[in-house]
Amino acid sequence: MDFDNKLAENAPSQENRINLNAKSLALEIGWFASVVNARLRNCFGNENNGLSTDFVVKDNGTYITPEEIPAPDFSDDHSVYAEFVSYYKLSREERLLLMLTIIPHVQPHLLDVFFSLNKSISRGYTEFGGIRGSRHSGFIPTGETALFLLAGNDLARRFNAYKLFEPDHIFTAHNIISIDGSQNGEPFYSSTISLSTEYVDFFTTGNLRKPPFSMEFPARRLVTRMDWEDLVVDDFTSMQLDELRIWLQHGRTLYEDWGMSRTLKPGYKALFHGPPGTGKTLTAALLGKLYNLDVYRIDLSMVVSKYIGETEKNLEKVFSRAENKNWILFFDEADALFGKRTSISDAHDKYANQEIAYLLQRLEDYPGLVILASNMRNNVDEAFVRRLQSIIHFQKPQPRERLRLWSGAFSKQCQPPVRESIERLSQQYELSGGAIMNVVQFASLMALNRNDNTITMEDLLQGIRKEFMKEGKTM
Structure with a gap:
């Protein structure tokens, strides 16, 4: 069973979903922010190079490492996000990556720290990756952003984190997180990473929006x-x-x-x-x-x-x-x-x-x-x-099926012809179900135009004649 099917089977009320989701995401976002701060301190040492962050310090005065910060315990949490973490048994690294893609949708200002200027070269830090969107003024993460968050400058950790972007990983296989790898000639991890619209909905309101008809979804x-x-x-x-x-x-x-x-x-x-x-x-x-x-x-x-x-x-x-x-x-x-x-x-x-x-x-x-x-x-x-x-x-209906179609086609507000007349129509005129409904619509409109609720055989026969003419037939 896929997670979205499980969710549909155990969905609480709309208000409860929103409150539970907000509480869980607030905890996870707080943890994510602490990890980011620790990663920045871990990589840049005592010189913050213009970075504006609140660093986490241990009781002995030393700085805590990102890996030492425990993730929130969701064992008794029944929000959609917590259920998702539990259902897929997500690791610490997977949860951080998921948070990185959620935050631009819920609290985008938290990623502004990655816009910090590297004073030595008067531009942003290459290791942070990321781009600025055409409409979204905040920081849009890339694969490099995720790798920096998860591994810093540790190459072994970085290479190990590549598995999170493999085609058979749950995030990619289930279209949860996608990476736009279409940049010709540029490093693969310089591509943006994004959370699918469906899962943004799941983790916030708990409802799945229907995709609107557009060129992006024809x-x-x-x-x-x-x-x-x-x-x-x-x-x-x-x-x-x-x-x-x-x-x-x-x-x-x-x-x-x-x-x-x-x-x-x-x-x-x-x-x-x-x-x-x-x-x-x-x-x-x-x-x-x-x-x-x-x-x-x-x-x-x-x-x-x-x-x-x-x-x-x-x-x-x-x-x-x-x-x-x-x-x-x-x-x-x-x-x-x-x-x-x-x-x-x-x-x-x-x-x-x-x-x-x-x-x-x-x-x-x-x-x-x-x-x-x-x-x-x-x-x-x-x-x-x-x-x-x-x-x-799906063959054209035979007399028995045509009789069923005629019998069920009329409004309860009108008076159709007697059954014997309907039976004769069913026997004599070979019409599809769609054509029969066209005839009934025409005859009903004729009755309404007379301020009458009686459907006459003349109206029906005139409607049948119209349908036959459309097909190049004569009665």
Whole structure:
């Protein structure tokens, strides 16, 4: 179980979370400040070189070392931060690194000491690292800042601290702390380090904010007011969806408790295919609602780019944000991304196929549910199809399903036609669920325009005629 899932299961009230978090962070920040002061004294000796700090002194008059300052005991603390420290059994060094990334969000002035001027060269101290942000006027820490705090000038300690930035460390693997290593040609640890937005929320308010739709997160949350019982599909599709529901309910037990993570790839991938209006998007939203999971529909218009490498970068923003969140990712009109590969005839085809290779790897690595939706199953590349656990066909509803759709479509405030008339509509006119709802909306508006609550067959037939015209059909 990931920490954010554990947190959701044991969440106290909002006010209690905030008070507990504030108390714990105040203790940890006090400890952090003492360690910083001791590190500065330890490195710079009796000459403070313009540094303005309060140093810690022992009873015998000698200065205390950073390693001698004990971390707060959180064994009886039930704040989110304390629970996090306990859950991951964080070491002293890990807690200091975590505090270094939290402080810019809660008490940024505490890092101003790292702006101190080195009088001998009339600029800041190189060993402090850090940068000044474009909007944030305070000190933004880098990897060098963390290494100075943890090791000072001790090379052995410094090299040992490198493990905190390894890809398999809990901070990186779970996207808790990230280091921006994109500075070409510059030392890796001169890159900024930052705490993920989710964990800033966890450690302060205890709530997780939903990511806003933007270029940095090109996906919108799918929600619905309908319930699973409102979904109308044929019996075979319903049976296939039951398998998907069972995975959402028991997949974690299968991997963790049964030990199948050794032989099974993480996550579950499904293809929903069928004509428009048959319930593919609604099903994705209902699955999330059924198991209290967030569902995000990726906006392909903001993801797919004609520029080489940009599509992968845009997708990575979604996948990296979704990692370890147990989100359901929904790719509507997935043909744009997961379509058939071409034979390589020019450089553009070569890079397009590399893009698909990236997608294949990202799909395999994602531990949650990914749903691809397409109007045509044959439009999806076979390389993706081989990695799917389910291929579910949403066919146009038959008379029995159409009768259920018609029967549940009308408002309780109106008077629909008698059941026999609805049954005739179900038998005579082949419409998708989405088209039926369009017809009911049209007929309801016509009734309201007459200041009437009676839906007439004439209104419904006129609405059906409109839907057929949209599809190029005649009644």
